[in-house]
Amino acid sequence: MSSEEEIPAGAEQTPTSQEANGQAQAEESAPQAVEEPKATDESPIEQAEPPPESEHQAVGAAKSPAAQETADSQLSAPPGQPAPVAQVPEAAPAAETTEVVAESSATPEDAKEELPAKKATQQQPKAVAETEFKAQVDPAEPGVDIKLIVLPEGFVNLQRVAPNAKMVELYNRLSDTFRCDRRNMRILYRGNLLMDEDALTDKIDIVIDGHLILNVELDYMPRHLQLLQKYEVLETVVGIQINYGEGIPPKLITVAVVKGFQHKQYMGGYRNKKSEVQYHHAVAQTDPKKREPKPKPPCYSRDTQTAGISRSQQSKREAWTQMARPGLEIDTSADRIYTAKPYFSAKDLHALRVLKCIVLQASVRGWFARRLAKFMREDEEARQEARRKEEERRKKIHEARRQREIERRTHPRTPADFAILYNELEAWRMQESEKIRDSTMDESEKQLARQELLKKETRLLQTIDKLQIKANAENKKDKIKNELAAMAAHKTWKHTKQELGHTVVETPFTVRAKELLDLYNGLQLGGLSVDERLDILLHVKWSVKEFECALTREIVELIDREADLLNRGRKDKSLDGLRQRMSNLFLQFCETPEFNPEAINHQRVPLEFTTRPLVKLDATKR
Numbered sequence: 001m002s003s004e005e006e007i008p009a010g011a012e013q014t015p016t017s018q019e020a021n022g023q024a025q026a027e028e029s030a031p032q033a034v035e036e037p038k039a040t041d042e043s044p045i046e047q048a049e050p051p052p053e054s055e056h057q058a059v060g061a062a063k064s065p066a067a068q069e070t071a072d073s074q075l076s077a078p079p080g081q082p083a084p085v086a087q088v089p090e091a092a093p094a095a096e097t098t099e100v101v102a103e104s105s106a107t108p109e110d111a112k113e114e115l116p117a118k119k120a121t122q123q124q125p126k127a128v129a130e131t132e133f134k135a136q137v138d139p140a141e142p143g144v145d146i147k148l149i150v151l152p153e154g155f156v157n158l159q160r161v162a163p164n165a166k167m168v169e170l171y172n173r174l175s176d177t178f179r180c181d182r183r184n185m186r187i188l189y190r191g192n193l194l195m196d197e198d199a200l201t202d203k204i205d206i207v208i209d210g211h212l213i214l215n216v217e218l219d220y221m222p223r224h225l226q227l228l229q230k231y232e233v234l235e236t237v238v239g240i241q242i243n244y245g246e247g248i249p250p251k252l253i254t255v256a257v258v259k260g261f262q263h264k265q266y267m268g269g270y271r272n273k274k275s276e277v278q279y280h281h282a283v284a285q286t287d288p289k290k291r292e293p294k295p296k297p298p299c300y301s302r303d304t305q306t307a308g309i310s311r312s313q314q315s316k317r318e319a320w321t322q323m324a325r326p327g328l329e330i331d332t333s334a335d336r337i338y339t340a341k342p343y344f345s346a347k348d349l350h351a352l353r354v355l356k357c358i359v360l361q362a363s364v365r366g367w368f369a370r371r372l373a374k375f376m377r378e379d380e381e382a383r384q385e386a387r388r389k390e391e392e393r394r395k396k397i398h399e400a401r402r403q404r405e406i407e408r409r410t411h412p413r414t415p416a417d418f419a420i421l422y423n424e425l426e427a428w429r430m431q432e433s434e435k436i437r438d439s440t441m442d443e444s445e446k447q448l449a450r451q452e453l454l455k456k457e458t459r460l461l462q463t464i465d466k467l468q469i470k471a472n473a474e475n476k477k478d479k480i481k482n483e484l485a486a487m488a489a490h491k492t493w494k495h496t497k498q499e500l501g502h503t504v505v506e507t508p509f510t511v512r513a514k515e516l517l518d519l520y521n522g523l524q525l526g527g528l529s530v531d532e533r534l535d536i537l538l539h540v541k542w543s544v545k546e547f548e549c550a551l552t553r554e555i556v557e558l559i560d561r562e563a564d565l566l567n568r569g570r571k572d573k574s575l576d577g578l579r580q581r582m583s584n585l586f587l588q589f590c591e592t593p594e595f596n597p598e599a600i601n602h603q604r605v606p607l608e609f610t611t612r613p614l615v616k617l618d619a620t621k622r
Contacts, residue, residue: 144200148174148187150216154230155258157216161200168196179237179254180222188215224254233259413471421464429457484520484590487513487598509598516590519543523583530566537563540586547595551585551614558582588614 148157157177161170167187175182187194189204194214204212218225224237235257243250269281324330408417409424436449491505522536537559544552562578592615593600 144212146170147213148216149213150218150225153221153225153228155225155228155232155234157234164199164201166196167194167198167200171196174216177234177236178218178222178225179239180218180220180225184219186217186219188217222254224256228256228258235259411471412467413475418464418468418471421467425457425460425464429453480587483602484513484517487590487596487602488517509596513590513596513598516543516596520583520586520590523579523586526572533566534563544586544589544595547617549615549617551589551592554614555582555585555589558585 142163143160144163146159146161148159149155150157157174159170159173161173170187171182171185174185174187178185192203194203200212225234228234237254237256240253240255241250242253270279271277272279322328322330408420412418412421432453433450436446436453439446439449441449488510490510491507493503493505495502519536519540523540525536528536541556541559544555558578558581562575562582565575565578590596591599591602592612593603594615594617
């Protein structure tokens with residue numbers, strides 16, 4: 001983690017208050033350490049090669065405005081004039097910076113003789129700085145260990161100060177450690193701000209050689225501290241200057257040194273499947289208890305260790321043998337001769353075991369192979385089935401799309417369908433015109449062909465217009481049906497719990513809309529007998545006579561007229577106009593909120609902006 005700042009030669013930089021304090025202390029203790037080494041071949045700093053990225057852990061890189069101005073001035077310098085020497089502000093004590101640069105730079109062989117003198121000059125302020133720091137944080141003296149938590153990043157810095165120390169000392173120490181401006185930080189204790197003139201014993205109840213936790217807030221987090229992780233312990237921040245050679249501006253790399261820690265080695269335990277929390281096993285994480293070996297019984301006895309025969313070794317049954325001899329015959333009719341079989345050695349037993357193992361292994365391997373072949377066949381059949389289903393699905397989609405395109409051209413319903421017809425007609429006309437123009441006919445024949453083409457185009461346009469009129473009528477009917485069905489639809493309430501489903505509710509308004517929908521559909525029916533038609537007209541008349549207005553009186557008048565004509569035996573074809581007018585007026589009755597309250601939810605234009613002279617109710621007579 002590092003941040004790089006390019007410091008071009010000749011740059012004028014204004015150090016902060018902390019940097020000025022550091023430079024003043026370095027000049028008082030060792031003026032030689034503040035001087036910048038000249039850019040010669042013998043300078044070890046100028047020959048420092050840039051280290052690879054893997055050797056430094058970068059915590060961000062940034063260029064200061066002063067460094068950018070210096071780089072511009074260096075580029076604009078005359079070619080014959082050498083670039084001015086870079087002046088690097090000392091953000092930390094000179095001894096620490098010099099030590100880090102000296103360790104990371106490569107010293108050539110021809111400059112080894114001049115190194116001891118320069119090192120002796122540079123080591124003097126380092127010894128003084130270390131002495132001052134040790135005097136402040138001597139662990140032998142009583143002090144307070146302070147744990148500083150930087151918010152909101154959460155990394156930690158440890159400091160040890162005297163119990164009666166002022167906060168200004170802690171502020172200065174943190175400014176030197178973090179390499180940031182003193183005015184950029186605030187130290188808080190339990191939410192209260194600690195000022196420079198405050199003392200630890202005045203504001204905080206502490207115990208000598210105790211521990212204290214304070215919070216630090218930074219108005220602006222430096223680049224080299226932004227990438228520190230939570231709970232990491234920041235030791236210090238060092239700056240390393242790298243010179244790339246003549247003509248190349250040097251770089252200052254700011255490195256944040258973090259204290260490393262080692263996690264406890266995991267040697268077994270348990271894990272909670274829900275919370276993913278791991279618990280170490282007590283037996284596996286602790287050393288086993290050493291058990292003393294039990295005393296073994298003696299492996300010898302008096303009978304086995306002494307020579308001779310004892311009574312305990314005599315068999316319980318005495319036996320003897322008698323051999324044939326001259327003068328003594330022995331009956332051998334009941335004797336049996338036993339012949340020893342071939343000796344079965346351990347080698348033969350091992351060979352038999354190997355043979356049986358081979359047979360068993362062959363059987364098991366055959367079973368594995370058959371099972372694998374079965375799985376492979378099932379997978380192949382599954383792939384073939386999935387491929388077949390996918391092919392069928394694609395064919396169905398293609399056929400449905402093809403039927404849809406045919407339906408759009410034979411029975412167009414939407415403006416997009418008619419646009420397709422007009423575009424195809426225009427494409428056909430242009431194609432026929434190209435054929436006539438490219439033909440070998442004379443001008444008179446071409447003129448006659450163009451006239452025929454115009455006649456065909458006119459007939460096709462008339463056909464398209466007829467289809468459009470028919471589609472408008474059908475669309476209007478569908479629109480009316482959908483609107484009346486939406487008025488008569490029941491209300492659906494969804495439950496918060498999925499398992500309960502939804503609730504269907506019928507309101508008085510939806511019931512009224514359903515009755516009017518049935519009456520309207522009855523008026524649209526054809527092929528009814530005279531009695532059935534008169535029954536429907538009577539129901540409609542009773543429904544509209546509940547209200548007195550010009551619209552309802554006109555509907556009642558049309559119903560009486562149609563009933564009179566039906567009683568006279570007039571044909572249905574002569575009544576089409578009358579029935580169409582009655583249907584339109586009854587539709588207007590259904591769409592009026594005064595007669596159908598559910599229609600108020602489906603009004604496109606508010607009622608106050610609509611003139612409705614026919615639905616104005618008559619004044620009630622007292």
